[in-house]
Amino acid sequence: MNRRDAIKNIGLTLGYTATIPSAFSILQSCQTKENQWKPIFFDTDEGLVIKNLIDLMLPKTEKTPGALDVNVPEFIDLYAYKVYDQEQAAQYRIxxxxxxxxxxxxxSGVSKLKNEDYDDLLKRYLKTSKKEQQQFKKDKDITYKALxxxxxxxxxAFKTSEVIGENVLAYDPIPASQKGCISVEEATxxxxxxx
Incomplete structure (x- = not known):
């Protein structure tokens, strides 16, 4: 099995909780400045749409950086480019x-879309009732699946980034002791x- 298959299999079978160095190296290689990012897998319009949707999904707050601050769109683009085989890449593009x-x-093009346009799309598909979501699944709605x-x-990608892992989540690079029966509040x- 080659490296690409290993990353793909672990990333997909574990629900994107891969803990292998290869996936982390892809994530850590996404260090370009936001305005300089040129997508590799996505075309320019797709990259802009992905960036704007992800910014609405994981915005910056007073306490945490946003997805754009940790280069999540760039990571997704690079992950698709390096990991997906031809069949998966074709399906992802669809x-x-x-x-x-x-x-x-x-x-006028994608650049003229407003935040409201992206927000309306997310409301239509992701901010719906369980019944509506089940109907999307039953109908095999590709836009719902894609979102x-x-x-x-x-x-x-956000949770496995170095910034979030070390500065937002509980982080102990060398756990020194095991404390059995303590509350989560006390532990982390x-x-x-x-x-």
Missing amino acids: EIQSILKALPITE VNLRNQAVW RGKAWSL
């Missing part, structure tokens, strides 16, 4: 194109553990 088709893009996958990838001040 999904991303379905997102673009669901947006109200005029002749759910994008959200899952974004959260996975209520934070989830970093990988």
Whole structure:
């Protein structure tokens, strides 16, 4: 099995919780400045749409950096480029194109879309009732599937970034002791553990 297959299999079978050095090296290699990013897998329009959607999904807050601050769109682009085989890449492109088709893009192009346009798309597909989501699944709605996958990838990339892992989540690079019966609040001040 080659490296690409190993990363793909672990990343996909564990629900994007891969803990192998290769996936982390991809994540850590995403250090370009936001305005200088030129997508490798996505075309320019797809990259802009992905960036804007992810920014709405994981925005910057007073206490935490946003997805754009830790280069999540760049990571997703690089991950798709380096990990997906031809069949997966083709399917992923179809999904991303379905997102673009669901947006109200005029002749002016993707750059003229407003945050409200992206927010309306997310409300239509992701901020719905359980019944509506089940209907999307039953109908095999490709745009719904694409947005759910994008959200899952974004959260996975965000939580495994170095900045979030070391500064936001509970982080102990060399755990020294094991304390059995203590509360989460006492152990980590209520934070989830970093990988």
